[in-house]
Amino acid sequence: MGFAQVGAESGWRTANTKSIQETAKKDGIKLKFSDAQQKQENQIKAIRSYIQQKVDVIAFSPVVETGWDAVLQEAKRAHIPVILTDRAVDSKDTSLYKTFLGSDFVKEGQKAGQWLLDNASTSDVNGDGKINVVEIEGTTGAAPAIDRKKGFEDTIASDSKIKVIASQTGDFTRDGGKQVMEAFLKSQKGIDVLFAHNDDEGLGAIEAIKAAGLTPGKDIKIITIDATHDGMTALSQGEINYIVECNPLLGPQLMDLAKKVVDGKSVPQRVVTEETAFDQAQATAALPTRQY
Numbered sequence: 001m002g003f004a005q006v007g008a009e010s011g012w013r014t015a016n017t018k019s020i021q022e023t024a025k026k027d028g029i030k031l032k033f034s035d036a037q038q039k040q041e042n043q044i045k046a047i048r049s050y051i052q053q054k055v056d057v058i059a060f061s062p063v064v065e066t067g068w069d070a071v072l073q074e075a076k077r078a079h080i081p082v083i084l085t086d087r088a089v090d091s092k093d094t095s096l097y098k099t100f101l102g103s104d105f106v107k108e109g110q111k112a113g114q115w116l117l118d119n120a121s122t123s124d125v126n127g128d129g130k131i132n133v134v135e136i137e138g139t140t141g142a143a144p145a146i147d148r149k150k151g152f153e154d155t156i157a158s159d160s161k162i163k164v165i166a167s168q169t170g171d172f173t174r175d176g177g178k179q180v181m182e183a184f185l186k187s188q189k190g191i192d193v194l195f196a197h198n199d200d201e202g203l204g205a206i207e208a209i210k211a212a213g214l215t216p217g218k219d220i221k222i223i224t225i226d227a228t229h230d231g232m233t234a235l236s237q238g239e240i241n242y243i244v245e246c247n248p249l250l251g252p253q254l255m256d257l258a259k260k261v262v263d264g265k266s267v268p269q270r271v272v273t274e275e276t277a278f279d280q281a282q283a284t285a286a287l288p289t290r291q292y
């Protein structure tokens with residue numbers, strides 16, 4: 001298998017890589033692996049090299065949704081099956097990949113929005129009658145960033161008191177989250193809530209919130225997505241208020257699907273990963289047995 005990974009931008013990505021590499025080893029699958037440092041041209045180069053090496057199957061997590069048709073056509077012409085994991089592509093031609101294994105990101109955004117609807121009464125921290133939300137988005141053009149934003153904003157639309165007053169990409173990194181939150185704290189008045197598209201951005205934002213002399217989780221309510229170890233630790237300590245899980249442990253299902261595809265067996269076009277969400281008490285209870 002040739003796997004073209006996005007990069008190593010977040011705790012989620014590290015756990016995802018570990019799951020893929022460990023499962024390949026356990027299942028006796030020879031894995032060629034590349035890290036694209038979040039650059040699409042590097043992922044395309046890696047896929048082309050796997051085609052040249054005539055691997056049996058190619059799998060990758062597209063860093064952004066667009067611009068994949070050409071290289072996927074080349075894989076198809078070379079009769080090498082492709083499996084999408086984690087993130088989706090916008091290709092209309094679904095013959096370009098055998099299956100897409102990953103989360104429903106719109107649903108993740110909806111779960112984040114639903115928590116805010118359910119907790120609106122205690123989220124107007126500054127008591128101005130409005131719930132002002134700042135949003136730190138994921139990588140521009142990435143499926144999780146587009147879909148989480150859509151799910152969240154569609155859901156909070158049902159409460160006119162809740163408004164996203166500023167939204168900017170933090171590129172799914174801690175440094176990105178810190179820098180964007182520093183800017184928001186300077187430019188925005190009356191921030192009540194932060195919605196960050198992943199734990200790492202939220203953890204970076206927490207550094208900026210503390211540096212501004214504010215208490216994360218109290219002076220600014222924080223909702224993030226992933227449920228990585230560090231995010232869940234901050235949640236159990238009350239620095240984050242709610243985390244929607246995004247399961248990175250795709251290794252076992254990926255290798256299963258790959259074996260079926262290589263054996264010419266049919267596989268479902270879409271496999272949605274199982275995942276839940278955590279409040280503070282649930283995080284404290286789950287932490288001791290979390291795999292990531």
Ligand code: GZL
Pocket residue numbers: 009010011012013086087103144172197198199200225226246
């Ligand atoms: C989501 C995945 C996202 C994570 C981020 O499945 O693509 O990319 O939410 C990661 O932490 O960087």
Ligand code: ZN
Pocket residue numbers: 123124125126127128129130131132190192
């Ligand atoms: Zn308010």
